[in-house]
Every structure is written in C-alpha cells, then in structure tokens.
Amino acid sequence: xxxxxxxxxxxxxxxxxxxxxxxxxxxxxxxxxxxxxxxxxxxxxxxxxxxxxxxxxxxxxxxxxxxxxxxxxxxxxxxxxxxxxxxxxxxxxxxxxxxxxxxxxxxxxxxxxxxxxxxxxxxxxxxxxxxxxxxxxxxxxxxxxxxxxxxxxxxxxxxxxxxxxxxxxxxxxxxxxxxxxxxxxxxxxxxxxxxxxxxxxxxxxxxxxxxxxxxxxxxxxxxxxxxxxxxxxxxxxxxxxxxxxxxxxxxxxxxxxxxxxxxxxxxxxxxxxxxxxxxxxxxxxxxxxxxxxxxxxxxxxxxxxxxxxxxxxxxxxxxxxxxxxxxxxxxxxxxxxxxxxxxxxxxxxxxx
Amino acid sequence: xxxxxxxxxxxxxxxxxxxxxxxxxxxxxxxxxxxxxxxxxxxxxxxxxxxxxxxxxxxxxxxxxxxxxxxxxxxxxxxxxxxxxxxxxxxxxxxxxxxxxxxxxxxxxxxxxxxxxxxxxxxxxxxxxxxxxxxxxxxxxxxxxxxxxxxxxxxxxxxxxxxxxxxxxxxxxxxxxxxxxxxxxxxxxxxxxxxxxxxxxxxxxxxxxxxxxxxxxxxxxxxxxxxxxxxxxxxxxxxxxxxxxxxxxxxxxxxxxxxxxxxxxxxxxxxxxxxxxxxxxxxxxxxxxxxxxxxxxxxxxxxxxxxxxxxxxxxxxxxxxxxxxxxxxxxxxxxxxxxxxxxxxxxxxxxx
Numbered sequence: 045x046x047x048x049x050x051x052x053x054x055x056x057x058x059x060x061x062x063x064x065x066x067x068x069x070x071x072x073x074x075x076x077x078x079x080x081x082x083x084x085x086x087x088x089x090x091x092x093x094x095x096x097x098x099x100x101x102x103x104x105x106x107x108x109x110x111x112x113x114x115x116x117x118x119x120x121x122x123x124x125x126x127x128x129x130x131x132x133x134x135x136x137x138x139x140x141x142x143x144x145x146x147x148x149x150x151x152x153x154x155x156x157x158x159x160x161x162x163x164x165x166x167x168x169x170x171x172x173x174x175x176x177x178x179x180x181x182x183x184x185x186x187x188x189x190x191x192x193x194x195x196x197x198x199x200x201x202x203x204x205x206x207x208x209x210x211x212x213x214x215x216x217x218x219x220x221x222x223x224x225x226x227x228x229x230x231x232x233x234x235x236x237x238x239x240x241x242x243x244x245x246x247x248x249x250x251x252x253x254x255x256x257x258x259x260x261x262x263x264x265x266x267x268x269x270x271x272x273x274x275x276x277x278x279x280x281x282x283x284x285x286x287x288x289x290x291x292x293x294x295x296x297x298x299x300x301x302x303x304x305x306x307x308x309x310x311x312x313x314x315x316x317x318x319x320x321x322x323x324x325x326x327x328x329x330x331x332x333x334x335x336x337x338x339x340x341x342x343x344x345x346x347x348x349x350x351x352x353x354x355x356x357x358x359x360x361x362x363x364x365x366x367x368x369x370x371x372x373x374x375x376x377x378x379x380x381x382x383x384x385x386x387x388x389x390x391x392x393x394x395x396x
Numbered sequence: 397x398x399x400x401x402x403x404x405x406x407x408x409x410x411x412x413x414x415x416x417x418x419x420x421x422x423x424x425x426x427x428x429x430x431x432x433x434x435x436x437x438x439x440x441x442x443x444x445x446x447x448x449x450x451x452x453x454x455x456x457x458x459x460x461x462x463x464x465x466x467x468x469x470x471x472x473x474x475x476x477x478x479x480x481x482x483x484x485x486x487x488x489x490x491x492x493x494x495x496x497x498x499x500x501x502x503x504x505x506x507x508x509x510x511x512x513x514x515x516x517x518x519x520x521x522x523x524x525x526x527x528x529x530x531x532x533x534x535x536x537x538x539x540x541x542x543x544x545x546x547x548x549x550x551x552x553x554x555x556x557x558x559x560x561x562x563x564x565x566x567x568x569x570x571x572x573x574x575x576x577x578x579x580x581x582x583x584x585x586x587x588x589x590x591x592x593x594x595x596x597x598x599x600x601x602x603x604x605x606x607x608x609x610x611x612x613x614x615x616x617x618x619x620x621x622x623x624x625x626x627x628x629x630x631x632x633x634x635x636x637x638x639x640x641x642x643x644x645x646x647x648x649x650x651x652x653x654x655x656x657x658x659x660x661x662x663x664x665x666x667x668x669x670x671x672x673x674x675x676x677x678x679x680x681x682x683x684x685x686x687x688x689x690x691x692x693x694x695x696x697x698x699x700x701x702x703x704x705x706x707x708x709x710x711x712x713x714x715x716x717x718x719x720x721x722x723x724x725x726x727x728x729x730x731x732x733x734x735x736x737x738x739x740x741x742x743x744x745x746x747x748x
Contacts, residue, residue: 081450
C-alpha cells in the first residue's frame with residue numbers, strides 16, 4: 045500500500061501461482077509440470093543460442109518460430125502469435141479481444157487467472173456455473189456476451205469438451221470472439237485448431253510449458269484468423285517489442301522438430317494419468333475424468349486442505365484451492381511412476 | 397481492423413522497434429546493441445540451464461537474481477524488481493506508478509515508447525520541450541504532475557543529467573513517483589540508484605541489453621523503495637507470474653559476477669564513442685554530447701532521411717526518426733572499430 049501507486053494497483057488481486065519450493069527429495073505435483081524433460085534437440089538449440097549473438101535483439105516478430113508453428117499446425121504464419129508463456133498470450137488476448145461493453149463469459153470454476161486479468165484490464169465479466177458433474181455445458185452460454193473464454197480441458201477439473209461442442213459454441217456466438225485455452229490439450233483432448241479455417245471468431249491458445257516440458261523457457265502461442273492475430277500484435281507491440289529471447293525462440297523451434305519425442309512423452313503422461321487415477325480410486329477417492337496432465341480428486345471422508353497439509357508433511361506437494369465447490373478437491377499433477385507411487389503410498393497412509 | 401477487436405485495440409499506435417534485417421555483411425548500427433558479446437560466464441550459465449530442469453517453472457520471484465542485483469547495487473532484495481527486458485518493466489511501471497489523475501510528464505523528445513504505453517493504459521500525459529541545446533531542463537518540470545519519467549541519458553539525444561539535477565527533480569516532486577530510465581547509464585552517466593535510500597518516490601530502471609550485451613536474453617530491472625516495488629509486483633502478478641525463464645535468470649546472475657568483463661566492455665564502448673564522434677565532426681557533422689552507446693548527429697547540408705537511405709545502400713543501417721526537431725539527425729550506435737570505420741568511410745563519400 046503506497047500513496048505512489050495508481051488507484052488501479054490498490055484494487056488488484058494478483059494471481060498466486062503454485063509454489064516452487066526448494067525442499068530436497070520433494071515430490072512436486074502442484075504446478076502441472078511434465079515429469080519428463082524437454083526434447084534433447086531443444087536443449088541443444090538453447091545451448092547453441094548461448095553465443096555472441098545474444099548481444100543482438102531477437103527477431104521481434106519471431107518469424108522463424110511462427111513459421112515453424114504454422115507448418116506444424118497446418119495454418120499460415122499470419123495466423124500465429126507467440127508470447128512469453130501462454131499467460132502473456134492470454135493477457136494480450138484479454139486486452140485485444142475479450143474487452144467489450146457486454147460481459148465476458150467464462151466458467152465459474154476455471155483457471156483462476158481469468159478474473160485477475162479482468163480486474164487489471166477493467167473487463168466486465170460473468171461466470172457460468174459448471175453442471176452437477178463439474179462439466180462445462182455449452183447450452184448455458186446462450187446469453188448476451190461480449191466475448192467468451194473457456195479452457196479445454198478445463199482447469200482444475202481436467203474435463204474436456206469435444207471439438208463438436210466447441211463448434212457449437214463458436215456458432216452460437218459467431219458475432220463475438222471465443223478464446224479456447226488449450227494449455228492441456230495434448231494429453232488426450234481434441235484441439236479446436238482445425239476450426240480456425242472456418243470460424244473467424246476463434247482464437248486457440250497453447251503452451252510449450254506442459255506437453256513440451258519447457259515451462260522454464262516461457263513460450264506460449266495462439267492460432268486464429270489473421271485479423272485476430274493482428275489485434276494481438278497491436279497490443280504486444282504497444283507493450284514489449286521483444287517478448288521472446290533468442291534461446292526461447294531457438295528451443296521452441298527445435299522442440300517442434302522432434303515429433304517422436306513429443307509423441308512418446310504424451311503417451312507416457314497419459315499412461316501415468318491412468319495409473320494415478322486407478323490408484324486414487326483404490327484409495328477411495330472420487331476422480332473426475334481428466335484429459336489433462338493432472339487429475340482432480342476428492343475423498344468422501346477427508347477435507348482437501350487437511351489432505352494437502354498431511355501430504356506436505358510427507359514431502360509431497362499438490363495444489364489445493366479454497367474456492368466453493370472445489371475446496372475438498374486436490375489437483376494432482378501426473379508425475380513419474382516413482383512420484384505417483386510415493387504420492388499414493390503417502391495418501392493411503394493418510395486416509396487409512 | 398476487425399469487428400472482434402476491443403475499441404482500445406483500434407486506437408493503439410504501436411511502437412516500431414529498429415529493424416533486425418538479415419543482410420549479409422551488414423553494419424548494423426540502428427538498435428544500440430553492444431559491439432562486444434556477453435560475458436563468457438553468462439554464456440556458460442545459459443548453457444548449463446539448458447537441462448532437464450527446464451521442465452520446471454522458473455522461480456516466479458526470481459529470488460536469486462534479485463538478491464544478486466541487490467548485492468551488486470547495494471540495496472535490499474525487496475527494493476529490486478525484474479522483468480522481461482526493461483520495456484516490460486517500464487510497461488508495469490506505467491500501470492502501477494505513472495497512471496494518476498494529473499498528467500504524466502516526460503520530455504517532448506525522448507524514448508518513443510512512452511506515449512505508446514500511455515495510449516495502451518489510458519494515461520493522460522504532457523510533454524515538456526527540450527531546451528535550445530536539446531537538453532532536459534529540470535526547471536521546466538515545475539508544473540502540476542501526477543508522475544514523471546525521464547531517461548538518463550535521454551534517448552535519442554544521448555545527453556545526460558547529473559545526479560544533482562535528478563535529486564532536484566525528485567525534491568521538486570517529492571509527492572509523486574519519478575521514474576528514471578537508465579537504459580544507457582553505464583556508458584558514462586551517473587546512476588540515480590544512490591538516491592533510492594533517501595527518496596521514496598524514485599524508481600530507477602536499468603537493462604542488461606546494452607552494457608551487458610544481453611539484448612537477446614531479455615532481462616531488465618528496477619530499483620526503488622520497497623513500496624514502489626510492491627506496486628510493480630502486484631501488476632506483474634496480475635499479468636504473468638513467470639516473466640523470466642530459467643536461462644534468462646541464470647545468464648543474468650552470471651553476468652553480474654563478471655565485473656572485470658563488464659568494466660572492460662564499458663571502456664571500449666566509451667572509447668568507440670569518442671572515435672565515432674571525432675570522425676563525424678571531421679566529416680562536418682554536429683554531434684550532440686552523448687554519454688550513451690550511440691550518438692545523435694546531423695549534417696548542416698544533408699537531410700537525415702537522405703543520409704539514412706544512402707547509408708543503407710552501402711549496407712550500413714542507422715536509426716532515423718521523422719519527428720519534428722530531430723528529423724535531420726541520425727542515431728548511430730557505437731559499433732566495433734571496424735564498423736565505425738565503415739560507417740565513417742561511407743558517410744564521408746556521401747557528404748563529399
């Protein structure tokens with residue numbers, strides 16, 4: 045609190061990311077990081093970028109990276125926008141595309157950064173409740189809206205919508221921008237990218253942090269109609285000309301070139317999720333049907349906060365939210381087999 | 397232009413960075429990059445960061461980097477803020493500290509990103525003319541202000557204020573935030589950081605892009621009273637939790653540890669500036685007294701745009717601005733001795 049702050053600054057309620065603790069031998073399952081490392085090719089490209097050329101600014105348009113993403117996803121480079129993690133891409137999308145007179149709609153239970161952006165950028169919003177099964181119901185979005193954002197799969201539930209449902213949402217709201225936040229899409233859900241060609245109101249946001257195991261590099265991107273990308277670029281160029289450094293651009297391009305590694309990593313996370321889900325169910329947990337790299341689970345006889353604290357005492361960290369309806373759940377990242385075993389063994393002793 | 401954009405997006409006038417052309421054997425003196433490369437220790441640290449740990453998010457508070465900067469500058473870690481280049485740090489400062497009911501003041505001729513931020517964030521501003529010698533005159537800032545920002549040295553003139561003048565400005569305006577943008581301070585000007593201890597309204601912004609030759613890595617920072625830093629952190633945590641990746645944090649820390657390399661680099665740039673200035677004067681140019689890693693110069697008989705175009709034909713790129721009062725100037729980065737020779741030789745043929 046300071047008399048030198050803008051009045052807006054006083055009113056902010058910043059997002060609180062999952063902690064990055066420094067505890068030895070910790071089982072860290074709280075921030076949906078990939079248990080496997082990045083592609084060795086990406087690491088090599090980053091090493092190669094650690095050169096005299098770092099004295100030069102990076103390409104502000106990230107031309108080569110955008111071309112690589114366009115090729116990878118079957119779109120044109122002018123349909124691709126990149127940023128410093130998908131959080132920055134989302135922030136620019138809130139300013140460029142989601143701020144209108146009519147309220148922005150998003151799910152009542154979702155990525156908790158969305159209301160934070162709204163407060164920062166002065167965006168009116170309304171939340172739409174999930175149904176009884178904790179699912180997003182597209183029909184509930186049939187109401188006046190300036191824009192819509194939904195994560196697919198949703199966070200922290202992990203439950204996905206089908207591409208057909210996304211298409212229905214786009215067509216119900218063809219006059220307003222619809223952002224589909226696909227941070228977790230690579231672990232089994234259907235991407236909406238094929239709908240970009242036919243739906244000028246669609247922006248799809250993805251990240252290299254999860255499925256490409258590059259959370260420490262900070263690369264996110266968006267794909268949509270060139271007009272939407274132009275809007276994002278206008279905002280980005282009014283904020284920071286060079287959001288992605290040379291190591292980030294080089295590492296991201298190399299990661300896209302290592303398709304075999306990417307596919308193997310996806311499969312291992314999906315297998316781990318199935319193992320984790322089975323183990324949690326055996327321990328008496330209700331587990332929502334996740335298509336993400338985490339599961340959202342609760343135990344009928346134990347409070348979420350108590351479970352999270354008990355796990356922490358055993359050097360296992362998961363994410364717990366205090367919001368209504370989800371305060372009894374734990375969000376548990378799919379770790380390595382060994383991490384999953386340590387989590388399940390700790391949990392089974394706690395709930396025994 | 398799109399019906400899906402926010403009305404704000406239509407009204408933006410994005411900043412245009414100096415181009416990053418891909419021309420072989422180019423003498424690139426248009427974006428104030430360092431002619432020498434980064435510290436070898438920084439490169440080694442970036443290479444070491446290209447590891448399996450990139451699957452993990454970076455420290456969102458950049459604790460180790462902020463501690464290293466605090467030690468380096470003789471302040472406390474809670475007086476240090478870091479961001480994705482000093483442009484991002486400035487953007488957050490505009491939101492957190494420079495947006496008030498009374499207008500923000502900055503020089504009429506200055507870093508052209510300032511009015512871009514004002515438009516993006518809806519900040520009222522007034523510009524204060526430079527004096528006849530193209531200098532900032534502190535006395536001219538004695539007028540109602542919600543906040544003030546000045547670069548020191550100013551860009552694109554390169555002319556610096558003394559620390560005593562900055563102190564006067566701070567004391568004339570002790571009730572409003574004053575940001576001193578020191579992107580170029582390491583090439584001979586006096587930093588205002590020693591004034592932070594006694595002036596709660598002072599925020600000093602610096603970058604690793606110029607004097608530490610890390611433009612391609614994207615690291616900037618601010619130093620000020622802990623209350624001001626808190627405000628910046630609130631905005632940052634409402635925008636992007638993890639602005640600096642692991643390679644950036646590691647490389648920046650290692651650069652700070654290589655003081656000998658840093659000092660040698662500064663000296664070489666200062667010597668290059670003196671050589672460049674002498675050469676330009678011999679060729680008939682008026683050269684403003686620069687303390688930056690660039691000079692701002694004009695020829696009495698040749699238009700700036702014509703000179704810039706003629707240089708470009710000879711594969712030498714400098715920066716030219718079209719704004720009134722400066723359209724006859726060229727902003728020329730201090731390059732290597734060889735680059736300076738090529739520029740001077742091209743210019744002498746052009747103006748002959």
